[in-house]
Amino acid sequence: MAARRYEPRGLPRQVLDSGQSLLVVFAGLLVIAAVAQTAVAGVKDVHAAVAFGALIAFGELLRLTMPGDRETAPIAAAGALAYALLLNIGNEPARQSPQQVIAVAALGMIIGALPHLAVGRPARLPAMAARLLAVACVAAVFRPLANASLIGSRWWSELPVMVALVIVAWFVEAVIAALIRTDALRARFGVTLLDELRVQLPLGAAVGASAVLIAFAAEIMGLWAVAVFTAPLLVTQVALRRYAGIRATYLQTVRALARVTEIGGYVEAGHSARVSRLAVAIGRELGMPEPELLELEYAALMHDIGQLSLRDPIPGGATVLVVREEQRRIAEYGAEVIEQAGVLDAVADIVRRQSDPCRPAVRGQEPPLSSRIIRAANAFDDLVGSSVEPSRAAAAVQRLRLDTASEYDPRVVEALSRLVSRRSMLGP
Amino acid sequence: MGKLSRIAWLYIAAVIAAAVIAIAGGPFAGINWAQVVVLGLLVVACESIATVLKSRSLAWSANSTASLAAVILVGPVGAAIVGACTLLGVRRGPSVPQRLFNASMFALSAYLAGRTYLLFGGPVGTPGPSAFPGIIGPFVGAAAAHVIVNFSLLRGVLWLTREPGAPAGRVGLDFKLLFTDLGYGAFGLLIAALWGVLGPFTPVFVLIPVFIARWAVAQFAAQQRSYEATVSALCQAVETKDFYTRGHSERVSRGSVMIAREIAMRAERVEAIRYAGMLHDVGKLGVPTSVLQKNGSLTDDEYAAIQLHPMRGLDIVREIGFLDEALAGIMHHHERIDGKGYPMGLAGEEIPEFARVLAVADAFDAMTSNRSYRGARSVPEGVTELRKWAGTQFDPAFVDAFVTAIERDGWKGPETVAGEAAGAVGESAAADALTAGLEDPEPDPSAPAEPLRAIESL
Numbered sequence: 001m002a003a004r005r006y007e008p009r010g011l012p013r014q015v016l017d018s019g020q021s022l023l024v025v026f027a028g029l030l031v032i033a034a035v036a037q038t039a040v041a042g043v044k045d046v047h048a049a050v051a052f053g054a055l056i057a058f059g060e061l062l063r064l065t066m067p068g069d070r071e072t073a074p075i076a077a078a079g080a081l082a083y084a085l086l087l088n089i090g091n092e093p094a095r096q097s098p099q100q101v102i103a104v105a106a107l108g109m110i111i112g113a114l115p116h117l118a119v120g121r122p123a124r125l126p127a128m129a130a131r132l133l134a135v136a137c138v139a140a141v142f143r144p145l146a147n148a149s150l151i152g153s154r155w156w157s158e159l160p161v162m163v164a165l166v167i168v169a170w171f172v173e174a175v176i177a178a179l180i181r182t183d184a185l186r187a188r189f190g191v192t193l194l195d196e197l198r199v200q201l202p203l204g205a206a207v208g209a210s211a212v213l214i215a216f217a218a219e220i221m222g223l224w225a226v227a228v229f230t231a232p233l234l235v236t237q238v239a240l241r242r243y244a245g246i247r248a249t250y251l252q253t254v255r256a257l258a259r260v261t262e263i264g265g266y267v268e269a270g271h272s273a274r275v276s277r278l279a280v281a282i283g284r285e286l287g288m289p290e291p292e293l294l295e296l297e298y299a300a301l302m303h304d305i306g307q308l309s310l311r312d313p314i315p316g317g318a319t320v321l322v323v324r325e326e327q328r329r330i331a332e333y334g335a336e337v338i339e340q341a342g343v344l345d346a347v348a349d350i351v352r353r354q355s356d357p358c359r360p361a362v363r364g365q366e367p368p369l370s371s372r373i374i375r376a377a378n379a380f381d382d383l384v385g386s387s388v389e390p391s392r393a394a395a396a397v398q399r400l401r402l403d404t405a406s407e408y409d410p411r412v413v414e415a416l417s418r419l420v421s422r423r424s425m426l427g428p
Numbered sequence: 429m430g431k432l433s434r435i436a437w438l439y440i441a442a443v444i445a446a447a448v449i450a451i452a453g454g455p456f457a458g459i460n461w462a463q464v465v466v467l468g469l470l471v472v473a474c475e476s477i478a479t480v481l482k483s484r485s486l487a488w489s490a491n492s493t494a495s496l497a498a499v500i501l502v503g504p505v506g507a508a509i510v511g512a513c514t515l516l517g518v519r520r521g522p523s524v525p526q527r528l529f530n531a532s533m534f535a536l537s538a539y540l541a542g543r544t545y546l547l548f549g550g551p552v553g554t555p556g557p558s559a560f561p562g563i564i565g566p567f568v569g570a571a572a573a574h575v576i577v578n579f580s581l582l583r584g585v586l587w588l589t590r591e592p593g594a595p596a597g598r599v600g601l602d603f604k605l606l607f608t609d610l611g612y613g614a615f616g617l618l619i620a621a622l623w624g625v626l627g628p629f630t631p632v633f634v635l636i637p638v639f640i641a642r643w644a645v646a647q648f649a650a651q652q653r654s655y656e657a658t659v660s661a662l663c664q665a666v667e668t669k670d671f672y673t674r675g676h677s678e679r680v681s682r683g684s685v686m687i688a689r690e691i692a693m694r695a696e697r698v699e700a701i702r703y704a705g706m707l708h709d710v711g712k713l714g715v716p717t718s719v720l721q722k723n724g725s726l727t728d729d730e731y732a733a734i735q736l737h738p739m740r741g742l743d744i745v746r747e748i749g750f751l752d753e754a755l756a757g758i759m760h761h762h763e764r765i766d767g768k769g770y771p772m773g774l775a776g777e778e779i780p781e782f783a784r785v786l787a788v789a790d791a792f793d794a795m796t797s798n799r800s801y802r803g804a805r806s807v808p809e810g811v812t813e814l815r816k817w818a819g820t821q822f823d824p825a826f827v828d829a830f831v832t833a834i835e836r837d838g839w840k841g842p843e844t845v846a847g848e849a850a851g852a853v854g855e856s857a858a859a860d861a862l863t864a865g866l867e868d869p870e871p872d873p874s875a876p877a878e879p880l881r882a883i884e885s886l
Binding site: 233 | 556560561564610614615617618622624625626627633634636637638640641642643644645647648651653657660661664665713714740743744747
């Protein structure tokens with residue numbers, strides 16, 4: 001029963017899938033209501049609505065995928081938040097209703113998303129809904145205050161309110177994104193929320209600061225603020241895109257190069273990829289945060305790189321079948337290879353200690369959790385291979401369980417067992 | 429600094445003198461000194477933290493942002509003073525003449541930007557709502573003038589202090605950098621415009637997005653460095669299979685980059701060929717060790733196994749998001765101009781450009797390294813050999829480019845590795861030392877920091 005603690009705290013998958021559609025439906029109803037009310041009440045300041053709508057559509061067109069498959073549209077988010085936080089345009093006070101803000105943001109997002117759909121990219125409605133709801137929260141709080149002139153007219157009274165609301169927007173979007181991820185990846189909500197908050201912090205700060213600046217600049221520059229601001233926002237976007245690009249290439253490269261052991265005939269084809277998938281799934285099941293999961297993935301991909309030091313491949317590549325000393329030598333050499341990169345020392349350490357038993361002779365020298373996960377995942381894959389037969393997987397788990405006294409971490413094996421039974425439930 | 433030519437010294441002195449004259453000439457009437465001080469402090473702060481962040485382009489963009497804001501707020505002379513505040517940055521690294529030159533360059537760019545702004549009829553002072561949109565035209569003129577003057581002065585000094593015989597392709601305007609700078613220039617207009625609302629706190633707020641963008645650039649650079657290091661480490665692991673080829677990938681990569689730079693390839697393509705060079709032999713993993721390390725002649729079957737390695741390499745790297753050119757280069761690096769190569773037997777221009785470049789660098793390194801069946805040839809012997817086979821095995825244009833580059837920059841061949849035991853674990857330390865010596869001294873061409881960094885190596 002001790003393993004209960006490690007059960008993911010999310011809802012079962014079927015309910016959560018409908019959770020995502022619930023989110024989209026809720027956002028959709030909100031948009032319909034907002035558009036209807038705006039149409040009835042009449043659009044206030046059409047020029048501003050068109051200018052900000054255009055900025056949002058442009059930003060949505062340029063949306064980018066950040067590490068961890070997170071879709072963001074910083075320019076669109078900054079534009080929408082700025083529209084929600086607008087106080088004056090030139091000398092004229094801005095009086096758009098919260099419904100109008102939601103309607104403009106939604107229409108801008110939809111128009112910007114159309115070209116993506118046209119070239120066959122997925123719509124990613126939940127992510128769009130999350131972005132829209134964050135803006136809606138800010139508009140719902142700020143617009144009534146601003147329209148009733150309750151915020152004062154000096155920057156030192158306006159700024160704290162704006163900053164607080166920008167932080168709220170960041171938090172709302174992180175919560176919704178975390179819920180989506182909890183659902184999609186079967187991770188734990190607390191862990192994913194912290195991941196989201198951390199990942200979104202720099203981006204959220206840039207978006208929030210830009211939004212506040214556009215809102216203030218509109219007082220002096222009028223709607224030209226939108227045009228002038230597009231240039232620096234674009235530069236920021238380019239920088240972010242390059243960063244996201246190299247992160248993606250890095251992972252692809254390690255994934256590809258990890259296959260050298262397969263091409264060289266040292267391990268069975270697909271072994272590294274399967275072990276890394278399984279290891280990451282176990283790590284997530286055990287509630288590891290994202291940076292550690294990334295290290296775990298790298299280490300799992302490269303765990304067999306040390307076999308390159310062998311002149312001739314081990315038959316079948318199954319390291320579980322060779323003696324401990326040999327395993328240790330392979331792990332040690334793999335770690336040395338990775339250490340030469342000079343930037344993946346944590347990964348090297350995980351690889352080095354993958355052959356250590358989880359109950360060492362000396363207390364306090366247990367290998368890191370990631371090493372224990374790779375050890376179990378590797379052994380499981382050596383026993384099961386690419387077979388999808390449930391009985392074989394169950395037998396392999398049983399065999400690992402028998403060795404939990406010294407070789408494998410019981411927590412890791414239990415997590416593996418849950419994954420395996422879930423997988424056999426869902427079918428191959 | 430001592431080996432600068434007299435013309436270079438004259439040039440630097442002239443720039444400094446021009447800046448001093450521009451500032452001393454005034455007029456100083458009507459300058460809001462409080463704004464000058466705040467913007468000057470901004471420049472000093474950005475200059476000073478530049479070292480901490482190790483991103484020189486930060487200082488770069490913040491300088492132009494502050495100078496351009498000063499152009500609107502306090503006019504050309506005030507802007508020149510703000511630009512000259514670069515001098516006061518507490519930063520170790522640049523020597524006194526470098527600092528003087530940098531400060532004068534910024535002062536002069538700001539001054540001329542201010543003059544351009546006035547020429548187009550831009551109003552000086554804190555702009556109000558009535559100033560828009562009329563102010564935007566003159567401001568764009570000022571930003572363009574700032575970038576152009578800055579670049580011209582910088583390129584001038586780089587050109588005068590260049591190594592004799594440096595390839596022409598490296599001394600030219602980088603348009604991507606121009607675009608980035610103009611983009612950040614917009615922040616100058618924002619600082620000026622927001623001064624009416626936020627007062628002297630404006631720069632603090634405006635700089636948050638700038639810093640985040642720079643943070644992303646710094647992250648990008650860090651990721652790229654670790655990426656390169658990881659690829660290189662993995663390649664070395666591959667090389668342990670073939671004792672004689674240790675460091676080979678690294679050197680082929682360097683040689684290919686030398687050729688690519690010599691023929692003035694674009695920066696992204698140079699990057700791509702660098703990786704292609706590192707990974708070109710990764711497919712050798714698929715060749716049995718016994719064949720790779722065999723002494724004596726190969727049987728037909730063994731030869732066929734070796735001929736498969738470019739395709740195997742392609743299998744491995746195909747999933748990486750490289751330029752397609754890099755993939756084509758890896759696949760075809762054993763083709764020959766006369767069509768007698770493998771795997772496809774392509775000839776002449778049919779062979780992708782990357783592959784023809786890689787072939788030259790690959791063959792040259794193979795010739796100048798030890799092999800199981802012969803000792804290493806010297807560099808001049810290698811060059812003679814390359815020339816001999818130019819037109820049959822190699823593309824003569826790339827052979828010429830490579831030879832020119834070697835004659836100018838030299839070639840660092842493998843360190844003596846003969847007589848070492850082939851125990852793989854013991855080898856890695858030596859292999860490590862080898863890469864340390866092979867570190868590429870060239871600045872990363874894709875980083876926007878190049879001009880400032882270049883001036884610091886003056």
